[in-house]
Amino acid sequence: MTDNEHEIEQPDERVPKRVIGTPPPGSTMIPAEEKKDDDEVPGVYYPDEAKARKGERIVALCFTITALAGIVFIVNYVVFQVGDVDSTAVSNLALGAPLTLALLGLAAGIVVWVRQVMPKYTLIQERHEMATDSATRSYVSETFVQGAKESGFVKRPLLRRTLLLASAPLGLIPLVLLRDLDNSKMPASAFHKELRHTVWGGKTKEGKPLKLVVEGTGQPIRAADFNSPGGILSVVPEGYEHDMNALAKATLILIKFRPEEIKSGVNKNWTHDGIVAYSKICTHVGCPAALYEQTTHHILCPCHQSTFDAADGAKVIFGPAARPLPQLPIGVDEQGFLIAKGDFAVPVGPSFWERGDAEAKVREGVRHERDDGCSQGHRGSFELPRRPHRRGDLPQAQHAQDLSRPLVVPAG
Numbered sequence: 001m002t003d004n005e006h007e008i009e010q011p012d013e014r015v016p017k018r019v020i021g022t023p024p025p026g027s028t029m030i031p032a033e034e035k036k037d038d039d040e041v042p043g044v045y046y047p048d049e050a051k052a053r054k055g056e057r058i059v060a061l062c063f064t065i066t067a068l069a070g071i072v073f074i075v076n077y078v079v080f081q082v083g084d085v086d087s088t089a090v091s092n093l094a095l096g097a098p099l100t101l102a103l104l105g106l107a108a109g110i111v112v113w114v115r116q117v118m119p120k121y122t123l124i125q126e127r128h129e130m131a132t133d134s135a136t137r138s139y140v141s142e143t144f145v146q147g148a149k150e151s152g153f154v155k156r157p158l159l160r161r162t163l164l165l166a167s168a169p170l171g172l173i174p175l176v177l178l179r180d181l182d183n184s185k186m187p188a189s190a191f192h193k194e195l196r197h198t199v200w201g202g203k204t205k206e207g208k209p210l211k212l213v214v215e216g217t218g219q220p221i222r223a224a225d226f227n228s229p230g231g232i233l234s235v236v237p238e239g240y241e242h243d244m245n246a247l248a249k250a251t252l253i254l255i256k257f258r259p260e261e262i263k264s265g266v267n268k269n270w271t272h273d274g275i276v277a278y279s280k281i282c283t284h285v286g287c288p289a290a291l292y293e294q295t296t297h298h299i300l301c302p303c304h305q306s307t308f309d310a311a312d313g314a315k316v317i318f319g320p321a322a323r324p325l326p327q328l329p330i331g332v333d334e335q336g337f338l339i340a341k342g343d344f345a346v347p348v349g350p351s352f353w354e355r356g357d358a359e360a361k362v363r364e365g366v367r368h369e370r371d372d373g374c375s376q377g378h379r380g381s382f383e384l385p386r387r388p389h390r391r392g393d394l395p396q397a398q399h400a401q402d403l404s405r406p407l408v409v410p411a412g
Helices: 049-079 085-117 134-151 157-179 188-196 244-250 358-375 396-403
Strands: 212-214 232-237 252-256 275-279 291-293 298-300 307-309 315-318 330-332 338-340
Touching: 049 085, 212 338, 232 244
Parallel strands: none
Antiparallel strands: 212 232, 232 252, 252 275, 291 298, 298 307, 307 315, 330 338
């Protein structure tokens, strides 16, 4: 034994510690046979190293923004709960902003990565004849027939029938999901009634008809104050100013006419002193038809340009809408405020499956009333309009006249 028996031999040079993610000393991550200079790889052009370093930092910044925005999204999802219209609007903004920033940062980082860090290639794509030759088609046909025989789909009916049985519920799943879109918690009969009627047919707590109030302010409207011909107001039912579900069907537009301007399509018994109330919900897809042309009395829906003649029962004179805007019967109370005398005679808004031809039923009822009135020496004053003509059915002179009306006044 020697005195140096337990001494550890120290290397001449200190070996640095290996960092995680780096190759061990004396080796590289790329094999030697793959190491080539840029000019040794034909068609490959590497970016300048300084430019690549700059692009790398930009990509890292974009990905960092994406990560932070994702964390903010998760936090906002927990913090901002929904329950009413205002909280839902705030939640949408709190979730949409960071999600947009996260996706934008991720997309921008990938684009910069590809354009500034990765090399460029010169590729040549050869074009071949698109049509398949007869030998290939014959081979595919034989392969298909052979696969069908080997699978036993034709030979083994038990497998075929159980496969069809297993596929049937998968086809029913979308129907179940569509059914779940109805969250009304109502029986079918009650839900159909809900679709056909609005809150205008209801009463206040005191049992009085609902007043017409200005949308946004909730101010009741006196008929004597709304006395300017050509005027238009957007109104809602009293007590439902902030009920979005009710306003989706019950919002109205009020239009003031001179007596000589009202045509036969308007039910004059449902007007008061030249004031007519129409549903604001377009009968095409439910957009707010809130643009009014005073000189022609045309109501315009800005979504798909459906045009209604307000002086003639809101008949459709142009556009994809299939029916006129429903008219609401109105009157005044003892104080002179405008009130609803009842609900719409037909469902408002766009079509739905159970709607049917509601106008035909109303037209039939009006015809019976007219016959009864004639038998008593009176003549009816209301005629429900028929299906409108399309723009292509109108004379060309009328086309030019329609296009020459520049004045459009929005309601509300």
